[in-house]
Amino acid sequence: xxxxxxxVDGAENKARPRRLGKNGxxxxxxxxxxxxxxxxxxxxxxxxxARLREDALTEVFxxxxxxxxKILQRLALEQLVTLTPRRGASVTRPTAxxxxxxxxxxxxxxxxxMPEVARRITEQDVSELRxxxxxxxxxxxxxxxxxxxxxxxxFHERLAQLSGNATLAAFVGQLCSRSSLILAVxxxxxxxxxxxxxxxDLIDYLAEGDGEKARTFMNHHLKEIEASLSxxxxxxxxxxxxxxxGMNS
Amino acid sequence: xxxxxxxVDGAENKARPRRLGKNGxxxxxxxxxxxxxxxxxxxxxxxxxARLREDALTEVFxxxxxxxxKILQRLALEQLVTLTPRRGASVTRPTAxxxxxxxxxxxxxxxxxMPEVARRITEQDVSELRxxxxxxxxxxxxxxxxxxxxxxxxFHERLAQLSGNATLAAFVGQLCSRSSLILAVxxxxxxxxxxxxxxxDLIDYLAEGDGEKARTFMNHHLKEIEASLSxxxxxxxxxxxxxxxGMNS
DNA sequence: TCAACCATCATTGTATACGCATTGTAGGAT
DNA sequence: ATCCTACAATGCGTATACAATGATGGTTGA
Numbered sequence: 001x002x003x004x005x006x007x008v009d010g011a012e013n014k015a016r017p018r019r020l021g022k023n024g025x026x027x028x029x030x031x032x033x034x035x036x037x038x039x040x041x042x043x044x045x046x047x048x049x050a051r052l053r054e055d056a057l058t059e060v061f062x063x064x065x066x067x068x069x070k071i072l073q074r075l076a077l078e079q080l081v082t083l084t085p086r087r088g089a090s091v092t093r094p095t096a097x098x099x100x101x102x103x104x105x106x107x108x109x110x111x112x113x114m115p116e117v118a119r120r121i122t123e124q125d126v127s128e129l130r131x132x133x134x135x136x137x138x139x140x141x142x143x144x145x146x147x148x149x150x151x152x153x154x155f156h157e158r159l160a161q162l163s164g165n166a167t168l169a170a171f172v173g174q175l176c177s178r179s180s181l182i183l184a185v186x187x188x189x190x191x192x193x194x195x196x197x198x199x200x201d202l203i204d205y206l207a208e209g210d211g212e213k214a215r216t217f218m219n220h221h222l223k224e225i226e227a228s229l230s231x232x233x234x235x236x237x238x239x240x241x242x243x244x245x246g247m248n249s
Numbered sequence: 250x251x252x253x254x255x256x257v258d259g260a261e262n263k264a265r266p267r268r269l270g271k272n273g274x275x276x277x278x279x280x281x282x283x284x285x286x287x288x289x290x291x292x293x294x295x296x297x298x299a300r301l302r303e304d305a306l307t308e309v310f311x312x313x314x315x316x317x318x319k320i321l322q323r324l325a326l327e328q329l330v331t332l333t334p335r336r337g338a339s340v341t342r343p344t345a346x347x348x349x350x351x352x353x354x355x356x357x358x359x360x361x362x363m364p365e366v367a368r369r370i371t372e373q374d375v376s377e378l379r380x381x382x383x384x385x386x387x388x389x390x391x392x393x394x395x396x397x398x399x400x401x402x403x404f405h406e407r408l409a410q411l412s413g414n415a416t417l418a419a420f421v422g423q424l425c426s427r428s429s430l431i432l433a434v435x436x437x438x439x440x441x442x443x444x445x446x447x448x449x450d451l452i453d454y455l456a457e458g459d460g461e462k463a464r465t466f467m468n469h470h471l472k473e474i475e476a477s478l479s480x481x482x483x484x485x486x487x488x489x490x491x492x493x494x495g496m497n498s
Numbered sequence: 499t500c501a502a503c504c505a506t507c508a509t510t511g512t513a514t515a516c517g518c519a520t521t522g523t524a525g526g527a528t
Numbered sequence: 529a530t531c532c533t534a535c536a537a538t539g540c541g542t543a544t545a546c547a548a549t550g551a552t553g554g555t556t557g558a
Contacts, residue, residue, distance in 0.1 A: 027541095053508095053509075053510095054509075055508090055509070055510095063542095063543095064542060064543045064544075065510090066541085066542060066543065067541095067543090069510095070322065073319065073322060073323070074322070074326060077326050078326075085276060085511090086511085086548090086549060088510065097415075098416070101414045101416040105417045105420070108417070109358070113357075165353055165354065166346075166347070166350055167347070167350040167351055167353075167424075168350065168353070168354045171354070171420055175416075276511095302538095304538090304539070313513045315511085315512060315513060315514090316511095316512075316513090318541095334519095334540090334541090335518095335519055335520060335539085335540065335541085336520085336539090337539070337540065
């Protein structure tokens, strides 16, 4: 967190008397900050359980608490951060059942989308996807784990967007973001999400227009990812005393 | 809406000079207000396009603008209200493509959930669902259209919850809420969402544990609803000038 | 020496004040 | 008479101030 603080302070110290330009870029500024935090979570620079104090974010991004709270609420609704009533915000630590739910949902939606994607995909889309897969492979090779995770999620989301159904695509995007958190909690160290060649194979099937093959491949793909995790209820934080000692509160 | 206003006023008028009791019930109060607005939208007491001025809501619910804005943001993320940058909040008017997306999503998710629901459903669940269906039929019979719409959405959401997948259930809940808006915009006057006996038939299949029959029935059920709509792009509000006249800004 | 209680601190929840943008209206000029 | 311009009002965006609560550490009494 410190390096960000320094970085931003250095960039922002150059005269900003007070009350910057209102709305002119306000919305975009919020969007940028939202993406910064969101990316940091997805890239696992902010691990699950990390506290996000409003004051700290305020001075890091040079914005008022009002704006930060707005952003944190959005992140909370997307289940990337957890807002506990008097304790502030922290990066969500998905429970085991949440993890299973997320992967079951991805199974249903992403697989179900493949036929439509195969039907609608264009040459241009194919080359774009290949480019994304290539960048992801490179990131994996050079050991940029954070980048690889983000690119993998982006690949799956882009795939869903090609179905033309914006609602389902947005839902898949959320599921992919949450998957990054799940990988951070339940994944083994060396092995991260998608195998490097899997995405390329999937693109081949889609380019051939074989929706059914793509669907079954996506099914195996997601099953493999989930199988590589050890989704066990590890009560590390907040040991749920009420649950352990049966005495109801 | 008036009775709600009186209710809240009546509860709060009892001596609270200013700055009411802070958090004691703050979160719950927000939840109550959120449900009030959400229900009013789902029941179509607030039609698509209706403006939701922050000041008005402030005095109706006797809460500060901060709280209202928080609630409006949540509703916006759930796509029930639209927040235009300087113009405030209004009830979302779904576009035709959004309507198609929502029903395609419901088709995929709700149908896909049926087998699991059939597997997990208990006697108690069955009787609860029958009770809900009965209340819905009664509301339809007595002409309480608003109530019937809300109960129908609640039925579909409860059904999804029985799958045990909280993530997908929440998603279905959002889709059902948005469906109410879609019915309001694209539905014909006399004919509202679900046929009265459809839900009862569906419960029968689930009680028998026949997930496949339930799935195909849900498929037909949703197809019928969508077919009863006239989803045509009627550009009434906000004609997207940039899109019409190609000149970029 | 240990435990319990009190005080202070840290951090969030809520409300309000201030400024700007947009819109509607009125007045004047052509 | 019509059109353009300027001003006023309405309403939202942002920041900040204040209140409350949970936490932590210190002090005192047994």
